[in-house]
Amino acid sequence: MSQSALTISGVDKFYGPIDRGVHAVQNLTMEIDKGEIVALLGSSGCGKTSTLRMIAGFEEVSRGTISVAGRKVHALPPVKRNVAMAFEGYSLYPPLTVRENIAFALKAARLPKSQVDAKVASIAKLLEIEDILERYPSSISGGQQQRASLGRALIREADLHLLDEPMGQLEPQLRAVLRGRIKHFIKERGLTAILVTHDQTEANALADRIAVMEGGVLQQFDTPDMLKQRPANLFTGTFVGEPPMNVFEAYVGTAADKINLRLPDGLSLDYDKDAFSGSVRDELLKRERVVIGIRPYAVRRSKDGVPATVSANQWLGDQTHIAADFAGGSLVLVEHDRTRLELGAPINISIDPKNLHVFDQSSGMAISHGMELA
Amino acid sequence: MEHTSLLERILRGIALTLVVVFFMFPIVWILMMSFQTNETILRIPPQLVFKPTLANYTALITGKLTTAAGTLDIAFMRNLWNSVFLSVTSVAVALLLGVPAAYAFARHKFRGSEDIAFTLLSFRFAPALLVLLPLTLYFQKLGLANTYIGLIWVYQLICLPLILWIVRGYFEDIPADIEYAYRIAGHSWFATFRKIALPLAGPGIAAAGLLAFIFAWNNFIFALVLASADKQPVTVGALAFITSSGIQYGQISAAIVLSITPTLALALYAQRYLVEGLSLGAVKG
Structure with a gap:
């Protein structure tokens, strides 16, 4: 078991009076190991930035504790926490050049000049900002400022590196290149990093584990693969994955040795009882209504499937996204070949029970993923 | 700056001069008055040409104000x-x-x-x-x-x-x-x-x-x-x-x-x- 770099336990954040103000982060508990890269993923206002700021010390912790490298820090001022941070708004010091901005913390830590220069040179090369080192923040573009701000955070030797939307302003090609380099940089030095993002591609590419947040509540904290394969609830199921998971409400019924998942519009997905594992079958039959989810990649067209009507068909150059009217809603499926289907064309859909995610209708919690219970 | 015709520039010059004169006049007039005696200031009509005197400044700096009624101390x-x-x-x-x-x-x-x-x-x-x-x-x-x-x-x-x-x-x-x-x-x-x-x-x-x-x-x-x-x-x-x-x-x-x-x-x-x-x-x- 590796050493814990960050432990957050039972943290609440209220804006305004405790228990009466806006409850931005609710009873958050998570543990991050040394050397790990963790992404806080969620839509705007989900509490991810509040969490980051509480770790940095810019927001007070209303309840609970935060420890960095084994030290309880939630009551300490930012100076004493030994964390580095790259800000979403860059926040470079306007009167200093990019070089001075990046070297700033090192100079404050009294490192010899030769060492500072070497470090700045290497980080500037990594981030491709060597040519703007002598310029002032006001004279460079947003993307360059963002890289300078990232450099200022990464150059420090801190217990924890906090990166708030670190690549939001960069153009796609550069972003892809930098993602790889930054990940390598962090891993090579054994740094621990937490990044806040709403871009799941970025989270998938950089992070070892992703914490999905919504409404101030941590929904799931797991590896990118597990988030896709075993979403803990309906929110993570539909939030993670591109295009998003298809979901439908279904009534569970049995007839002879079949299990029917009855959908709106009189449609029904019928499976042999044996198609499910014993435990999953038992859980299903206990319930009257469930929500089923199917990833677009797992939807197949077959002759004896359930009917649907094509409503959109888009060839993206490497895959086809087909949207179809299905069971009173819309269903998206992805095929790897170019598919020629006219709008309004009838198709038949079939779903392998191995790819079926089942969620509780009222709580949204996952019941089963394919053959296994959640 | 875009090209402007000669006439336009002359008109603009006149307009600017008018504005400057309007705003600077009180200050210039006071400056002129400060170099005159009460008699020359109160002449009617007022005249632009006068013999400048430093008497006012001397009076202020020495603190002795000489008037028709005698000498006053001013601080x-x-x-x-x-x-x-x-x-x-x-x-x-x-x-x-x-x-x-x-x-x-x-x-x-x-x-x-x-x-x-x-x-x-x-x-x-x-x-x-x-x-x-x-x-x-x-x-x-x-x-x-x-x-x-x-x-x-x-x-x-x-x-x-x-x-x-x-x-x-x-x-x-x-x-x-x-x-x-x-x-x-x-x-x-x-x-x-x-x-x-x-x-x-x-x-x-x-x-x-x-x-x-x-x-x-x-x-x-x-x-x-x-x-x-x-x-x-x-x-x-x-x-x-x-x-x-x-x-x-x-x-x-x-x-x-x-x-x-x-x-x-x-x-x-x-x-x-x-x-x-x-x-x-x-x-x-």
Whole structure:
């Protein structure tokens, strides 16, 4: 078991009076190991930035504790926490050049000049900002400022590196290149990093584990693969994955040795009882209504499937996204070949029970993923 | 600049000249009057050509005012010194108190912070005379009437709200994240205030200080009521030129020239800070 770099336990954040103000982060508990890269993923206002700021010390912790490298820090001022941070708004010091901005913390830590220069040179090369080192923040573009701000955070030797939307302003090609380099940089030095993002591609590419947040509540904290394969609830199921998971409400019924998942519009997905594992079958039959989810990649067209009507068909150059009217809603499926289907064309859909995610209708919690219970 | 025809340029020149003459005329006229005797000033019709005299300035500097009715002592230089001392000290005190307060109001929202800030601003709403009567009574009881400390204190009613509200706006314009970035790099909040917030708000602080200085310098009513002759600034001291043998226009003009010189010089010098202050928005990037 590796050493814990960050432990957050039972943290609440209220804006305004405790228990009466806006409850931005609710009873958050998570543990991050040394050397790990963790992404806080969620839509705007989900509490991810509040969490980051509480770790940095810019927001007070209303309840609970935060420890960095084994030290309880939630009551300490930012100076004493030994964390580095790259800000979403860059926040470079306007009167200093990019070089001075990046070297700033090192100079404050009294490192010899030769060492500072070497470090700045290497980080500037990594981030491709060597040519703007002598310029002032006001004279460079947003993307360059963002890289300078990232450099200022990464150059420090801190217990924890906090990166708030670190690549939001960069153009796609550069972003892809930098993602790889930054990940390598962090891993090579054994740094621990937490990044806040709403871009799941970025989270998938950089992070070892992703914490999905919504409404101030941590929904799931797991590896990118597990988030896709075993979403803990309906929110993570539909939030993670591109295009998003298809979901439908279904009534569970049995007839002879079949299990029917009855959908709106009189449609029904019928499976042999044996198609499910014993435990999953038992859980299903206990319930009257469930929500089923199917990833677009797992939807197949077959002759004896359930009917649907094509409503959109888009060839993206490497895959086809087909949207179809299905069971009173819309269903998206992805095929790897170019598919020629006219709008309004009838198709038949079939779903392998191995790819079926089942969620509780009222709580949204996952019941089963394919053959296994959640 | 786009191409303009000759006629257009001539017309524009004339228009600009008219505006400049309109605004500069009083100052130029006063400057001219300050070099004339009362007799030449009061000639009808007024004449642009005259024999300049330094008599007015000599009278002010030596403190001996010679009129038809005899020689009067005037304390103009004393008044000028009082003005300088009162204005500079008041602005210094107001900066010392107001800048940290402005920072606190800008960065730390606490219960009642808006109310306190507004109360401070409201000092400037009340007519000075309304405040003065009770203040005079208090000051006499406290022994603060006719003291520099008392006057500087009252001048805070002019300077403090001005500095507080202008500087607060400048602090609010600095993104808080810049300060956070500095603090997380291993500095205390006080170091952050000194090294980041103060320099970034510098132009604003200079502009506010300059405005406060001009307001303090031009104040008349507080000093008129609360100070006796030896503590009075130039604004009040100028009253001495209305003598029993007539109004001494020459000396008044010379006094005006002398008394606007410091503020004018300061304004010209600080112009670039004012301009810089206005373009502070560039910090946001």
